[in-house]
Amino acid sequence: MTRTTTRPRPARNRPAAGLAALLLLLLTPVPAQATAAEPAPRHLEGTLPSGATYVIDTPARWNGTVLLFSHGYRPEGTPNPAVDAPDEPTKKLLLKEGYALVGSSYATNGWAVEQAVPDQLAALDTFAGKVGEARRTLAWGQSLGGLVTTAIAERHPRRVDGSLSLCGLVHGGVANWNSTLDATFALRTLLAPGSGIRLTGFKDAADAKTSGERLGASLVTAQRTAPGRARIALAAALHAVPGWNDPATPRPAPDDHASRQANQYAALRALVAQPGFVWRAEAERRAGGNMSWNTGVDYTAMLARSATYKEVKSLYKAAGLSLGDDLRALADAPRTDANPGAVRYLAEHAAPSGRLRKPQLDIHTTGDALVPVEVESAYRRAVGRAGRAPLLRQAYTDNAGHCTFSPAEQLGALHTLERRAGTGSWGDTSPATLNSRARQADPTTPARYVTYRPGPYPRPFS
Structure with missing residues (x-):
């Protein structure tokens, strides 16, 4: 009987097999957990050179606009935290819409307009360094912060694209x-x-x-x-x-x-x-x-x-x-x-001149006892005397109290200002349009813009 023996094939084919395996590995999709991480919201806090603190909040997907918020008066001896929005419900809506937020505490409490303006600009610089340059910057603030916002708009127009005063002391x-x-x-x-x-x-x-x-x-x-x-x-x-x-x-x-x-x-x-x-x-x-x-x-x-x-x-x-x-x-x-x-x-630190260089929208409740709605007449007069009337718009909500705006009303105003900053035209700023924008932004809270013209301010502006 004759026995047949099978010999192994030569080793010259093994490199080809290894190359095929390598190509297969390279072409195999990478598992999801190995991909680049999705953008995440950020919350940053710190201290400015003046001793004021700052706070920054960014959304997962930033729309390129940063909102610089100036808070209102805080008496001596009370807490003075940095804030970047007027209230939590409004803040959540803004972040959901993709806005980035920044604000400072100001270095001191009280009538600190002199300190607040540079502290707010320093907070904006910090934002640029830690987050990046914004495509658009809008300044906004309430009560005394409305005066701070107006001062920034008048004196540092290159730093902002528009400003929004909420129940502001725009008479100075x-x-x-x-x-x-x-x-x-x-x-x-x-x-x-x-x-x-x-x-x-x-x-x-x-x-x-x-x-x-x-x-x-x-x-x-x-x-x-x-x-x-x-x-x-x-x-x-x-x-x-x-x-x-x-x-x-x-x-x-x-x-x-x-x-x-x-x-x-x-x-x-x-x-x-x-x-x-x-x-x-x-x-x-x-x-x-x-x-x-x-x-x-x-x-x-x-x-x-x-x-x-x-x-x-x-x-x-x-x-x-x-x-x-x-x-x-x-x-x-x-x-x-x-x-x-x-x-x-x-007069030097806390009295608006009316010399706007960028668009400003003021909103005020009609029933404000602390900062009466007539202050808007004072500022309208100052802006008119400065020849800047086309840059100013004023709107009024039918409600009592100081700064008692709903989140919807605040977002409606911000969207109106942003439209002006982006297009160069105010377009329709009637109460009906403001209410429509407010309801679209937040249908769960009131939209109460009304046609209203305040009476003259009791005392001369200056």
Whole structure:
């Protein structure tokens, strides 16, 4: 029997087999977990050279626009965290839409406009270094932050493409403290004559607090009588305090003077408790003296221009009190002079000029007692005098309170400003269009833009 033996093939075919295996490996799809990571939201915090803190929030997919937010007034001794949006619901909606957010705490509390402007610009620089250059930058802020935003827009137009002021003090510091003095002067003259209650030039915070408490006690007593209520309404008119200023209370009818006066009384109690005295004392220390005056002010003419003039006349008549006599008492009472250096300080750091270079949109509630809606008339006048009227638009929401905007209303305003920054044209900024944009952005919260034109600001702008 013959045995057949099979020999192995030569090894020359093995390199070809290895090459095929390598090609197969290269062509095999990489498992999903090995791909580049998806973009993720980022939250950054830190400290600026001034000592102010900053906060940055970016979405997973950034749309290229950064929003620089300026917060409102914070009293001395209160927490001062950095924030980059007015409230959490609005912040979530903005991040969902792809906006990046940045803001600082400002280096100090109080009337810190001088410090806030460079701190906000430093926060913007930090954003560029840590996140990247934005395709578009919009500045926005509320209350005192609306003044900070306006200052950035007027003085640093190359840093922003547009600005949005929410319930902002766009009349500026000089006008604000003059208007506050008008109210406290009227209250002291009519409710506490001869009391010697100090209205300006406080020795310290304790002195201011005591003065405010004394005037507040006179307010409480006066509210119990018809003549006292009429005089409180007169003081409220000089500060442009609206008859509906708290969204938690029912809206009074236009001729319900008793309810409207009660609301004004509550607002003046709040003004006397903090802004008119304790907050003023902090501002005076910062400015180097008293920065407001009422020398030469005609309170009779101011009252005649007030939106609540009819209410005041009605309450005086019901009380059997002479409005003319009280106006003469205001005219004859000793007046207050300002410290020129303090006025110069506020005029330099916290008084808008109206010289806009980029578009600005202002929105305001119609029932704001702290920063009355009439401040928008003051800024409109300043912008017009500067020849920049086409750059400014103003819109109003039908609600009471200070800065009581819904997330929908804020996003509707931001979208309107961004459209202007992107196209060079305001287009339709009617209440109907603003409400439509607001509802599209957030159908779950109110959209209350209305056709409205505020009356004249009580005091001259400068």
